[in-house]
Amino acid sequence: MHIPDGYLSPKTCLVFYAGMIPVWFAASRKVEKTVKVKELPLLAIGGAFAFVVMMFNIPIPGGSSGHMVGSAIVAIVLGPWAGVVALSLAIALQALLFADGGITTLGANCFNMAFISSFSGYYVYRILSAVLSERRPFAAAIAAYAAINLSALAASVELGIQPLIAHGTDGRPLYAPYPLAVTIPAMVVPHLLFFGPVEALGTALIVRYVAKAGFVPEGRKALRPLWAFLAAFVLLTPIGLLASGTSWGEWSKAEISRLVGYVPAGMGRINGWAGVMPRYTLPWASNGFESATLYVISAAFGSLGVVVIIFLWGRLWRR
C-alpha cells in the first residue's frame, strides 16, 4: 500500500503534505510545549513496534502465511493521535532509509496508513468494544479490517484520480494511468478478501493474548475539539483536487466580469504588478527558442534566489 514516487502528480503530493503538516506540527508543538516527556519515547518506540510487527508472518489456514501492517493495534494501544505520529515515524523511516514508499508521496502514504487507519481503527474498536465488552478480540478484528480497507480505498482513490487531474497536452496520463473504475477494484478487492482478513486475524490474536496476560489495550485520550477540527480539515483537503478552474479569489478581471457580470470600479483602476517577466517571457520574444531562452534565464534567477535563501538560512542555523 506504500505508494512509490512517480505514481502521484506533484499537485496531489503537495495537497497531502499540506494536509499532514498541520497534524505533524501540532503534535510536535504539543510534545514540546506541554513538556510531556513521556510521550516522546512512547511515540518513537511505538513507531519501532509498528515496524517490527510488519516483519512477523502470521500462519493462515492452508499452510500459507501473510504479514500484517499493524496500524490498528498501534492506534488501539497508543490512542489515535499518538498512533498517527508513531505510524508516520515508521512510514517516514521506511521511505527515507529503506526507499519503501516515495519521498514525494510521503504525505499521501501517511494520510492513508497513519491518519485514516489510526483513527478508523481506534474509533471502530472503541465503539465495538463498548458494545461487545466481553469480545474485545472480535472488536479489534473488525477495527483492523475496517482500517486496512479504508486505507486501501483512500490509496485507490488517490491513484484513480491521477488521469483526471494530471495529463499531458494530448490527454495521455503522466502518472498513475488507470481510472477509478480500475484502481478501486484492483486495490480494494484483495484487501477485502485477503489482506483485510490477515490483518483482522493478527490483530485479534494479539489483543486476545495481551488481554489474557492482563495488559488490556486501551486508547489513552479522548478526542478534543481542536483535534476534531484539524481532522475534519485534513479529511476535506483532498476534495480540492476535484475542483476545476481558477483558485477561489485568484480570478483575473475577465473571469470576475464573467462570474458576476461586472468588474468593481476600485479593482478596475488597479492593474497590479505583472512581475519582471510575466509568464516567464518578454513581449519581444517572438518564437519558441527566444521564449525558452528567457525561461532558462528566469530559472537561473530563480535558482540564484534559492541559493541566497539557503545562504541566509545557513547563517541563521549557525547563530
Added chain:
Amino acid sequence: MPVWLKEAKARRGGEGAFKSEAFVEKTLDNISSFMKVVFDGAEYAGKNGLLQSLEPKVRIIGIFFLVFAAALAGKALSLLAVIFFAIVLALLSGVEVLKLLKRVMPALIFTSIIISPVFFSFVTPGSAVLKAWGMAVTKEGLETGVFIIARVGVMAGFTALLLLTTGQSDLLKGMRGLVPAVFITALFMTFRYTLILLRTAEDSALARKSRTITGTNLRDSQGWFATRVGFILKKTVSTADEVTLAMVSRGFTGRMNSFEGRRLHGKDFMFIGLTSFALILSAGL
C-alpha cells in the same frame, strides 16, 4: 536417526497439522533482509565523491529538488535530461551505474508489471506497432508506459543515490533544521529501538526454529505469533517508560537542542544552485 523422529516427520501435513514452519522462515527472512539494508545500505558513504563531500543537509535538499524535478517533468526531453543528471551525479560520486540500476530494479519491475496493460490498444488506442493473439501494442501506449516507468525509475534512482552515499545517522542529522527537532529525535529513537525490538523478534523466531522438530498445528502456530507480538508490545511500553525515566534523570525537559552542521562551502551552494535550476527548468519546459 531415532524412529520417533521419522514418524513425526511422516505425520507432517497430516490431518489437523500445520504443513510447515514456513512462517518462521519468512519472519527470519524479513528480519535478515532488513538488517542487510541497515548494515549494507550506505556502502558508498565512505568513498571520496561529489555527493559524499557535500554537507548532509545540502545533499538531502539537492536530491529532493531532483526528485521533484523528475516528478514535474512533463516531456520526454526534460525526463531524459533528469536521467542524464542522475547518471552524471552517480559517476561523480563513485557509484557504479549498474549498482544503481540494481537498486532501482525492484521499482522498475513492479511498475512495469502494473503499467504493462497501458501498452495495449484496449487501454491506449492508437497506431499498432505489434499485433499478436488478437491484441495490439500501440505506439501511443508504448510512449505513455515507458515515460511513466522511466519517471518512477529515475525518482527511485535519486533516492537510492542518496541512501547509497549517506549513512543512516548522517541522513537523520542532515534533516535537522529541515523538520522540527522533535521529529528528528523521535526518528533517531524509532530507528534505534527498531533494531533492538527486531533483535528480540529474531531471537524468538530462531529459538522456535531451533526447537521445532516437526510442524505444529495451526492453532499453536498462531498462538506463538500472538504471544511473541504481544510480548514485544509489552516490551515496547515498558521500554518507553524506562527510556523516559532515563531521559528525565539525565536532565531532559522536553526541549530539543540540535548540533550545528558544518559551515556550508562554495561546492554546497553550487550544488543547491544547480539542482534548483534543474527543478525550475523541469517545471516550465
